[in-house]
Amino acid sequence: MTIVCVALDLPLPRVFDYLAADSSESDIGYRVTVPFGRSFKTGVIVGWKTTSDQPADRLKTVVAILRDMPPLPGEWLALCKFCAAYYQASLGEVCALALPPMLRRGKLPREIKAKPNLGVAPAPTFSTSPALLPDQQSAMAEITVAKEYRCFLLHGVTGSGKTEVYLHAIAEVLGRGGQVLMLVPEIALTPQLENRVRTRFPSARLVVANSSVADAARARGFLDALSGRADIILGTRLAVFIPLPRLRLIVVDEEHDTSFKQQDGPRYSARDLAIWRAHQLAISIVLGSATPALETYHHAREGRYRLLDLPLRAVAEAPPTVHLIDIRREKLRDGLSQAFITALELRLARGEQSLVFLNRRGYAPVLACSACGWISRCHRCAANLVVHLADARLRCHHCGFEATLPRACPDCGNLDLQPFGRGTQRLEAALATLFPQARILRIDRDSANTPKKWQTLLASIHSGEADILVGTQMLAKGHDFPQLTLVGAVGADAALFAADFRAPERLFSQLMQVGGRSGRADLAGEVLIQTEYPDHPLYQALADHDYARFARSQLEERRSAGFPPFTFQALLRAESPAMAVSLEFLERVKGLASTLLENSASPAGAPQSPGNTIVLYDPVPMRLQRLMALERAQLLVESVSRAQLQNFVKHWVSAIHGLKPPRDLRWHIDVDPLEF
Numbered sequence: 001m002t003i004v005c006v007a008l009d010l011p012l013p014r015v016f017d018y019l020a021a022d023s024s025e026s027d028i029g030y031r032v033t034v035p036f037g038r039s040f041k042t043g044v045i046v047g048w049k050t051t052s053d054q055p056a057d058r059l060k061t062v063v064a065i066l067r068d069m070p071p072l073p074g075e076w077l078a079l080c081k082f083c084a085a086y087y088q089a090s091l092g093e094v095c096a097l098a099l100p101p102m103l104r105r106g107k108l109p110r111e112i113k114a115k116p117n118l119g120v121a122p123a124p125t126f127s128t129s130p131a132l133l134p135d136q137q138s139a140m141a142e143i144t145v146a147k148e149y150r151c152f153l154l155h156g157v158t159g160s161g162k163t164e165v166y167l168h169a170i171a172e173v174l175g176r177g178g179q180v181l182m183l184v185p186e187i188a189l190t191p192q193l194e195n196r197v198r199t200r201f202p203s204a205r206l207v208v209a210n211s212s213v214a215d216a217a218r219a220r221g222f223l224d225a226l227s228g229r230a231d232i233i234l235g236t237r238l239a240v241f242i243p244l245p246r247l248r249l250i251v252v253d254e255e256h257d258t259s260f261k262q263q264d265g266p267r268y269s270a271r272d273l274a275i276w277r278a279h280q281l282a283i284s285i286v287l288g289s290a291t292p293a294l295e296t297y298h299h300a301r302e303g304r305y306r307l308l309d310l311p312l313r314a315v316a317e318a319p320p321t322v323h324l325i326d327i328r329r330e331k332l333r334d335g336l337s338q339a340f341i342t343a344l345e346l347r348l349a350r351g352e353q354s355l356v357f358l359n360r361r362g363y364a365p366v367l368a369c370s371a372c373g374w375i376s377r378c379h380r381c382a383a384n385l386v387v388h389l390a391d392a393r394l395r396c397h398h399c400g401f402e403a404t405l406p407r408a409c410p411d412c413g414n415l416d417l418q419p420f421g422r423g424t425q426r427l428e429a430a431l432a433t434l435f436p437q438a439r440i441l442r443i444d445r446d447s448a449n450t451p452k453k454w455q456t457l458l459a460s461i462h463s464g465e466a467d468i469l470v471g472t473q474m475l476a477k478g479h480d481f482p483q484l485t486l487v488g489a490v491g492a493d494a495a496l497f498a499a500d501f502r503a504p505e506r507l508f509s510q511l512m513q514v515g516g517r518s519g520r521a522d523l524a525g526e527v528l529i530q531t532e533y534p535d536h537p538l539y540q541a542l543a544d545h546d547y548a549r550f551a552r553s554q555l556e557e558r559r560s561a562g563f564p565p566f567t568f569q570a571l572l573r574a575e576s577p578a579m580a581v582s583l584e585f586l587e588r589v590k591g592l593a594s595t596l597l598e599n600s601a602s603p604a605g606a607p608q609s610p611g612n613t614i615v616l617y618d619p620v621p622m623r624l625q626r627l628m629a630l631e632r633a634q635l636l637v638e639s640v641s642r643a644q645l646q647n648f649v650k651h652w653v654s655a656i657h658g659l660k661p662p663r664d665l666r667w668h669i670d671v672d673p674l675e676f
């Protein structure tokens, strides 16, 4: 009897045995179609054996083992297994996620079918590249000398030449016949990077991998990588799973970016998986950022990662000057201070570009009736509906619900409805009134909702068709705007006192990134921040361009408060139509956890060592308590030991799988959560 163990895309913590008469151990890694329930499913063969725990007459037989593409290598399976174990997902779910949709469904792109076996093509040639500056050189020397696992943190402001270092390291690796995996937050936002890689390595085979690539092309890219034909993979978080037989270097650009963490299904961090992968393969990984995640920076300071600093800008002489505008005693005009308005006037007079940064899209965050107190609430979420005047809609930014903008109060009929607060659309309108002669361009997820629109907007900025840009953090992502000399941030203070302990870190990083857009070419840049807290250490560190100081003080705060990276966390979330049900379920789950911890004092089946470091918190409603008509609650578990937390969570989650949850309740676990 020969049996294959199949990982199927189901949220069940197990694999499934099937009879496969003509199979052998070498079939591990092939996709396979099997009967499941009343239909068929395609999964991945992850094991092979000759006996099963289940009685032979209960076992079903595979429909077909799909040997029309090379098997997924052991390294790929190991990565999926690690991901499943660490993030408490099922192996089948992770395998499904790791495959492009077409391959997941058991299909192949047409062109590939004809010629399944392909050899390795000749090594690529490169165009010339600039000689490295001294700091870049020393970084580069360290990266390429290592022929073992090393994790580097390449820390340098925008324009310090990080990308140039990546490109040199990539050239080295390609020259030795290796493959390179480069992960970026969002490719659609950075077409410049793709062009730069293409022009630098004109004959290298580059695969761009992200979810907006068409199905067949994605599958083809995956197969090119798997067969060793592709040299460079440039992709978003999903690309971390692409199998690469000659992988010698991984680069994670903008490693602090939260889009590396998946927020549904298996909640993996592509950056952390990339580090694990580099470790497994004993190769180098370079994490790059102007504002590293504090977790990453902490590891670098502790010596687990090697810190490589690029303290200077590669071309522009000086970083932009940062001025804090104290608005405590000033009456603002449409949210803008006089100093800011004057600075904008100056740029207009000189024919230079300005950028006004406000990280809130829409016209106003809420519409209100002054007569009866009605405000625009989403009926599905614990959130307000945002006023979008551009197309006269009210929109929920959480669930996507929309309605036409009411002309009268739905409760009392009052015609005088007032938008409160300010978003990018309102700022755009105010600037248009203040500067009627200026050409103003708004850039946010509404105006740039497709890659094509985004590229058109970028092109108009580059060709100098805009004087003032108004936008969200979308504008902060890796672009050169050569005529931009002024960046002003408004409404940033809100993030200083947000309940999320990561809010200051994000604010610093956003302001640093958006400020870095100014003064790149030969024009000096200036950054203005309107604030009621000009003495706040965050702003002071920003004014001094001192990430390290900011990071140290944040890490001190986190150490004394017991937050990551000094503790490790997992969140169990539950959602159901009623808050009482969600909370009650989490109480049960907490009870399970307490029992597990008590039993662990006795040696048999102990989920952890006696020195218990696991801290269980009480179930609480989530900050966004209601989303899409579901009431959400969460339970936080913490430990100073990652290993203990892992071990505990494993036993805990498998115990929760044994519970019968109330109808309509869904739960999931988020290990190393970023959102609370």
Ligand code: ADP
Residues within 6 Å of the ligand: 130, 131, 132, 133, 136, 156, 157, 158, 159, 160, 161, 162, 163, 164, 165, 314, 315
């Ligand atoms: P980062 O990735 O840190 O933002 P880049 O690598 O994009 O920095 O470099 C910023 C600018 O400086 C780019 O225009 C780049 O071409 C230029 N540059 C970087 N390194 C060098 C170098 N060694 N010689 C000449 N120009 C360089």
Ligand code: ZN
Residues within 6 Å of the ligand: 369, 370, 371, 372, 373, 374, 409, 410, 411, 412, 413, 414
């Ligand atoms: Zn009213």
Ligand code: ZN
Residues within 6 Å of the ligand: 378, 379, 380, 381, 383, 396, 397, 398, 399, 400, 401, 628
């Ligand atoms: Zn909503």
